Amino acid sequence: MSTTTNLLHPGTEHREEREEERNQDQEQEEEQDHEQDHEQDHEQDHEQEEEAYPEFEALYSAALQAAGLPRIYWRNLLQKISEEVFDAGEVFGIVQTQDEDGRVVGSKVVVTRESGLQVSDPNSVFLVDHAWTFHVPDARQQLRRVPGLMPRMAALMGLDFHGEIPDPETEDLVLNQIWKYCQTYQLSHGVIW
Incomplete structure (x- = not known):
């Protein structure tokens, strides 16, 4: 930081430095307040999901079991439904097989995420919209x-x-x-x- 000495009003450079420091402190406080608000919102969302989970489980457990979805994914499914998280495109892609005439003869879903996909990861449940x-x-x-x-x-x-x-x-x-x-x-x- 450069300072300029004001010869007509000695000491003003210190006042300007203090004012700049106060502005920086105020910006940091505002940033911290914003982060705290974000954390509180996230905690409230998490608490609401935790409160909603027993009802979700009571209403949908039979359907989820009939669909063959393991219980390990149910909480994350509720979270993704509640927050409308459609992240399958970040993990999967569709590959098609064509014959020599260019007609599609088959297709399959493949994992495209570099880190792969783990069945033991509770987040490995996806909504497709x-x-x-x-x-x-x-x-x-x-x-x-x-x-x-x-x-x-x-x-x-x-x-x-x-x-x-x-x-x-x-x-x-x-x-x-x-x-x-x-x-x-x-x-x-x-x-x-």
Whole structure:
């Protein structure tokens, strides 16, 4: 820090140094207050989750057991649901296998995180937030063949649809409006919508 001596008002350089020190102290206090507030918010969230867990377990244990989800993941599942943590993309990717004509003949999920994935880690439970994953050329066929897909997409888009068998007009409406809801992600080969 450089100081300048004021010849007209001796001693002002010390006053300026003290003022600068006070400003730095005030900034540090504000930063500490912010950190404490953040810690308190985190503690309150944790306490609320701890209080909510017995109810969560009572309501969903049968479904979680039926789904085969080990108990080790249940608390973190509640936390991820409560905080809307969708972190699967940080850990997994989709790899597709194509034949010589470029047609997809298979796909698999692979771990992409450098540190890997441990089944013993209670945080190794993931939420996936999507309604439908498709390739554009296959979309119409999937709407026709996947049970429940057409009514689900129509409801998502606010379209009037009754029954199970889609008519071509409703298919067209869904396929024309789906672009409002789509997000894309990259695969090792091609793009998924």
